[in-house]
Amino acid sequence: MTETPAKAPLALAAHNPDVLTCIANLSNDEVFTPPEFANRMLDTLELAWAEAHDGASIWADPTVTFLDPFTKSGVFLREITARLTKGLEGEIPELRERVDHILTKQVFGIGITSLTALLARRSVYCSKDATGEHSIASSFDRDWGNIWFERTEHTWAGAKCAYCSAPRDRFDRDDALETHAYAFVHTHDVAARLARMFGADVKFDVIIGNPPYQMAGGAGGSSDSSIYQLFVEQAIRMEPRFLSMVIPSRWMAGGRGLDAFRAMMLTEGKVRSLVDFPDAGEAFPGVQVKGGICYFLWDDVHAGMCDVVRVEGGIEHRQPSRDLGEFDVFVRDERAIGILHKVLGRDEKSVVELVSGDTPFGIATNFTAFVAAPGPGTVALHRIGQGRRTVSYVEREQVRKNTQQIDAWKLLVPKAYGAGESFPHQILGREIVASPPSVCTQSYLTIAPFASEAEATSFASYYRTRLFRFLVSLRKITQDALRSTYTWVPRQSWDRIWTDAELYAKYGITDDEIAFIESVVRPMELNPDA
Structure with missing residues (x-):
């Protein structure tokens, strides 16, 4: 059957420049992921899925479901949609039907603010209204499609939010302002909350994205607190097969309140791959995150060693089969391990x-x-x-x-x-x-x-x-x-x-x-x- 280019997804069309490479970050929460970086993460996922499924392509499976629980620009959902559109061609030959299936059955997101939710819908559906005239989805009966956002309130326990430690004096605010109370982590039963969001008990095979990194004033006074670990922990509770997130690298060796999170990441053996950028600007041009950034692929059935890549000066330093739990913190540069063994091997007091x-x-x-x-x-x-x-x-x-x-x-x-x-x-x-x-x-x-x-x-x-x-x-x-x-x-x-x-x-x-x-x-x- 002849495909109809008029309704082809925006991501499939040849266009220059890609608008998602041009938008500026809005705040510390809205640090947008470059499309090239998102695709690198998807390449890592694709390889792991194939290894776990006898070489099968994740993009050729019409049953696999994806969730970005803190979508901003919509780049992950857009690139996933583009890959599925190509990969499912043999399974669902007619383009409109194929795209509609992907957008209504496979790709889901949760906006972190009203503005980013609109931006994500525009990126994925080619319309801020999923049921609108220009939407590339054809069977939604709700204007937000599968990219949900509703204002969420903090749950105050004294001076701070019980879920994210947001200071009440800063975020107990007028309805005209964003609360920055992220729905995904403001609940004790995340599965039930997502079932209410999307109208069904959806089981997500892949959770992927770039969560908010910190809460302003969360550590008291002018000190911010890390919150990205809350999103990782909540995603793990959803029991996906794969989880991939880009987060600050400071969890590897420091960070207030991150000891338990670091121990989980290093010792449970489920982190299958870890890609580390000591200079965050190499991954996110123009953005500086002290200590660098990384992304990881967590595999629910993996148990053991981790393939590590350290990227410095544009060069990839590959470290296959690293034991992440060898030390209580992660030694980022493999060249240091031999030196450390020599020093610690003398068993001297510290x-x-x-x-x-x-x-x-x-x-x-x-x-x-x-x-x-x-x-x-x-x-x-x-x-x-x-x-x-x-x-x-x-x-x-x-x-x-x-x-x-x-x-x-x-x-x-x-x-x-x-x-x-x-x-x-x-x-x-x-x-x-x-x-x-x-x-x-x-x-x-x-x-x-x-x-x-x-x-x-x-x-x-x-x-x-x-x-x-x-x-x-x-x-x-x-x-x-x-x-x-x-x-x-x-x-x-x-x-x-x-x-x-x-x-x-x-x-x-x-x-x-x-x-x-x-x-x-x-x-x-x-x-x-x-």
């Missing part, structure tokens, strides 16, 4: 036991009750003011936490240090050897106690070595260098000035490994504000 937690003396960064000059009963207060390190003074009685460290020799190390995504960089900010009596604000962590200035100076020399900072870098995925990032750094004796040459010899680091370390970590800057 310096982490000397490192304080956040806000070591209970003095916040914005603390103002200090004086400029020392006086009776005051101690030195190391702080950062107007972007520069400075020393003020505070009454000893105002210090309520870790008071035993006030009169000890200690190192003060910056809690955060960022140097962009390129290498080599410094990894950590310059240390301060602090004489007693002294304290610091939340801008620093302490490493203590030391019995003398000589011991503290010895540790400082160790801290400045490239090997020390390299071992920290394996666990430091964003600018924050909290206590846990020091876990893999072994203790030494504090009776000498340490050098990299001495440490390389001690741990049997080869010339090639030294070259790699020094390609990642540059010498410590002498600038005291670094």
Whole structure:
């Protein structure tokens, strides 16, 4: 039968440019996925499906169902539709019938805002109204088709939402404004909610997409909280055969509240493939997500090793059959594993036991009750003011936490240090050897106690070595260098000035490994504000 080009899907027509490569991101939630990136994820899915189904094509199966539960531009649904339209040609020869079947029986989405829902419908149906004159679907009886959106309200439990930790003072808002309460995660029974959305108990074989990454103010004050893990966990509860999402890479080694999520991803053995972009700009041009981004393919019946690809400088570094659960965090660069084994193999105590937690003396960064000059009963207060390190003074009685460290020799190390995504960089900010009596604000962590200035100076020399900072870098995925990032750094004796040459010899680091370390970590800057 002759196909009718007038009703052909937009995605099948030759057009330049693709509108979805031209639209700008709307906010931190509406970071649109480039079509090329979406297709890369679909290629990974296609290969895994074929391997699991004796070579069969997922795009030639009229029964497979797909869900994007947080659709924005509609790019995933559009590209899936295009692939199914080609793949089902033999199964359903007539084009209009084939496209209508795909759009009404196989492809589903949930908009995250009213605007993105309209955009997604326009991308998939060629009309913001699925029943409209220009829609390429012909048998819907509802204007939203299979791309659902309704305003969802937060469920307030005191000052925060019980589901996503959205702060009430920011998101308990007028009806004219978006709530950013995402329907997919604002429920304890997601299967029942989706059945109500789509009017049937649909079982989704594939869940795929790019979820919102963070909730503004969710961690308190101006600090945002990660929420992408909530979408992954909720999708797993739907029991799809395959799940693929693009999310920030910081879950691999850090992130507040992500310990349980990281353990699940690394140890359950269901992540079949993982593609990591340490520089998010390589995947999403013009977008910077600190720590990079990644996408994964989760396979409900998979159990075991994971094929990992690290993409840097446009080069794919393939790491077949990685054991994601080898360590408690994921080591992104395979070249580091041999070095780490050599260091950890000596079974030495870690310096982490000397490192304080956040806000070591209970003095916040914005603390103002200090004086400029020392006086009776005051101690030195190391702080950062107007972007520069400075020393003020505070009454000893105002210090309520870790008071035993006030009169000890200690190192003060910056809690955060960022140097962009390129290498080599410094990894950590310059240390301060602090004489007693002294304290610091939340801008620093302490490493203590030391019995003398000589011991503290010895540790400082160790801290400045490239090997020390390299071992920290394996666990430091964003600018924050909290206590846990020091876990893999072994203790030494504090009776000498340490050098990299001495440490390389001690741990049997080869010339090639030294070259790699020094390609990642540059010498410590002498600038005291670094």
